Amino acid sequence: MGKVVGGIGLSHVPSVGPVVDRNRTQEPAWKPLFDAYVPVREWLQRLKPHVAIVVYNDHAADFSFDKYPTFALGVAERYAIGDEGFGTRPLPEVPGDFGLSAHVAESLVYEHEFDLTICQEIAVEHGFLVPMNLCFPHAAHGWPVRAIPLQVNVIQHPLPTARRCYRLGQALRAAVASYPADVRVVVMGTGGMSHQLQGKRFGFMNEKFDQWFLDRLEAEPEELARITHQEIMEQAGAEAVELIMWLTMRGAVAPRARRVHRHYYAPMTTGMGLITFEE
Amino acid sequence: MLRPIPDTSIFDLRLAQRGRRLNKLCAALCSPAERDAFKRDEEAFMSRFGLTDAEKDLIRKRDFQGLIDAGTNIYYLLKIGSATGNGLYKMGAQMRGETYEQFLATRNMRGAV
Numbered sequence: 001m002g003k004v005v006g007g008i009g010l011s012h013v014p015s016v017g018p019v020v021d022r023n024r025t026q027e028p029a030w031k032p033l034f035d036a037y038v039p040v041r042e043w044l045q046r047l048k049p050h051v052a053i054v055v056y057n058d059h060a061a062d063f064s065f066d067k068y069p070t071f072a073l074g075v076a077e078r079y080a081i082g083d084e085g086f087g088t089r090p091l092p093e094v095p096g097d098f099g100l101s102a103h104v105a106e107s108l109v110y111e112h113e114f115d116l117t118i119c120q121e122i123a124v125e126h127g128f129l130v131p132m133n134l135c136f137p138h139a140a141h142g143w144p145v146r147a148i149p150l151q152v153n154v155i156q157h158p159l160p161t162a163r164r165c166y167r168l169g170q171a172l173r174a175a176v177a178s179y180p181a182d183v184r185v186v187v188m189g190t191g192g193m194s195h196q197l198q199g200k201r202f203g204f205m206n207e208k209f210d211q212w213f214l215d216r217l218e219a220e221p222e223e224l225a226r227i228t229h230q231e232i233m234e235q236a237g238a239e240a241v242e243l244i245m246w247l248t249m250r251g252a253v254a255p256r257a258r259r260v261h262r263h264y265y266a267p268m269t270t271g272m273g274l275i276t277f278e279e
Numbered sequence: 280m281l282r283p284i285p286d287t288s289i290f291d292l293r294l295a296q297r298g299r300r301l302n303k304l305c306a307a308l309c310s311p312a313e314r315d316a317f318k319r320d321e322e323a324f325m326s327r328f329g330l331t332d333a334e335k336d337l338i339r340k341r342d343f344q345g346l347i348d349a350g351t352n353i354y355y356l357l358k359i360g361s362a363t364g365n366g367l368y369k370m371g372a373q374m375r376g377e378t379y380e381q382f383l384a385t386r387n388m389r390g391a392v
Binding site: 014018027028029033059060061065082083084085086088155156158159165196197198199200201202203229230232233234237238239266267268269 | 281282284285286287288289290291294299302304305306308309310311314316337344352353354355356358361362367368371374375376382385386387388389390391392
């Protein structure tokens with residue numbers, strides 16, 4: 001049977017991409033971020049996941065407002081690398097898992113009544129790729145895990161509520177558990193933490209809020225899922241609403257799952273958080 | 280419903296409707312050929328997307344806050360920024376009314392760029 005073996009909440013920022021591609025990870029300003037992932041990668045080698053389900057948001061690379069889905073699930077055998085306006089990064093295509101994707105789609109729609117947009121093609125970009133770079137570094141021939149993108153609208157209000165995202169995670173957990181093949185799955189929720197990228201409040205961060213969010217995510221996720229977009233935006237900046245995707249990850253692991261790693265670093269304009277859970 | 284937040288743009292459907300032309304133009308900049316076309320002849324490129332004179336002027340002036348107020352989504356704005364040599368932090372400094380250096384001085388680790 002399928003099993004969710006772990007969950008990872010982590011921030012994505014586009015600037016990490018070129019740092020990885022140009023091998024700048026040991027520069028003083030970046031080293032604290034990358035060092036935090038060394039034990040995470042060792043942990044993942046012990047967990048031996050076959051598939052990463054990456055709950056992320058596109059930043060107008062492959063999805064556009066012509067038609068903008070609330071929840072979009074990839075059901076492809078591979079995912080191309082997208083161009084978000086700065087050129088295509090030199091990365092191998094990401095292998096998908098069609099069988100698991102199709103099962104998750106059917107389970108979420110029929111059993112759990114999440115009306116997904118189903119995507120036969122998704123070109124993935126930094127929201128997806130930066131978490132993959134940090135947790136599952138690729139080799140020349142490819143990536144060490146298969147991956148399934150689950151794209152969430154966090155950029156054009158009305159957004160799904162935090163509670164809806166948490167429920168989606170719970171449904172994802174049940175969907176994986178009812179998959180007949182023995183597949184070990186890690187669910188990643190990515191985005192944020194505190195940041196605002198426009199207006200006079202550009203560059204706003206709130207470490208106190210971010211640490212509070214991490215505390216609650218670990219101890220009281222059901223309570224935390226009652227947070228409103230308004231509260232997140234007021235306390236952590238307009239773009240911090242990406243944090244609702246961390247709740248999908250949290251819903252996908254057991255309520256009593258053990259927290260393994262936790263880290264926080266806020267060098268420039270985004271609180272870069274990291275938290276992991278093991279079943 | 281959402282309430283206004285000082286010094287903050289909340290990208291809702293009204294703003295998205297206002298910014299339709301601008302966001303279409305920005306979305307095109309995800310293609311290398313379109314980026315070249317934009318750099319070759321900005322005026323022709325803007326006309327192709329049916330921008331109003333006021334919208335064209337915001338791009339001509341690199342008025343990033345003006346573009347946000349006109350309905351450009353921040354993640355779309357990044358593509359114009361990139362095509363015009365204005366990365367996120369340069370655009371942010373302008374939106375804060377600061378020079379790039381002044382803005383960098385407010386950061387915890389200014390080397391993380």
